[in-house]
Amino acid sequence: MTQETQMLLGLFLGILVMIVLVLKTRTHTFIALLLAALIIALVGRMSPADAITAIQDGFGNTLKSTGIIMLVTGAGGALGNVVKVSGIGEVLGEMVVSWPIPAILIPVIIAALMRIALGSATCLLYTSPSPRDISGS
Numbered sequence: 046m047t048q049e050t051q052m053l054l055g056l057f058l059g060i061l062v063m064i065v066l067v068l069k070t071r072t073h074t075f076i077a078l079l080l081a082a083l084i085i086a087l088v089g090r091m092s093p094a095d096a097i098t099a100i101q102d103g104f105g106n107t108l109k110s111t112g113i114i115m116l117v118t119g120a121g122g123a124l125g126n127v128v129k130v131s132g133i134g135e136v137l138g139e140m141v142v143s144w145p146i147p148a149i150l151i152p153v154i155i156a157a158l159m160r161i162a163l164g165s166a167t168c169l170l171y172t173s174p175s176p177r178d179i180s181g182s
Contacts, residue, residue: 048090055088 046054063081066072079100086096128134141151 052089055085058088059085 059081062084063077066077066080067074082100082103083096086099087093091099128137141155142148144151146154
């Protein structure tokens with residue numbers, strides 16, 4: 046068997062194992078992806094040490110570029126939930142609805158203020174109200 050054939054076999058085997066683990070055994074996708082990556086590397090004739098290093102490097106490179114996005118998303122979700130659970134959102138909503146502004150513009154104004162204050166469009170998506178929230182429907 047050529048190395049290319051063995052690499053393709055490892056790829057298909059890894060994907061198959063991942064699908065079976067997730068769909069049939071309800072294994073967490075993170076674990077299934079790790080096992081699939083390890084199977085693909087080992088069947089593709091990588092040494093175990095090289096396989097682990099490749100997986101670690103993949104994680105490191107991915108986290109470098111997406112880590113801040115995950116942190117900002119989590120913080121935005123936390124802020125939105127605090128506003129919702131504390132009741133501040135309802136009080137603010139009642140106050141804002143009394144303003145002599147068309148209701149459709151209120152979320153736009155709040156979103157613009159949040160965007161200016163936070164500098165993050167991701168936090169903006171989690172914390173600004175929708176028109177449905179303002180109308181009380």
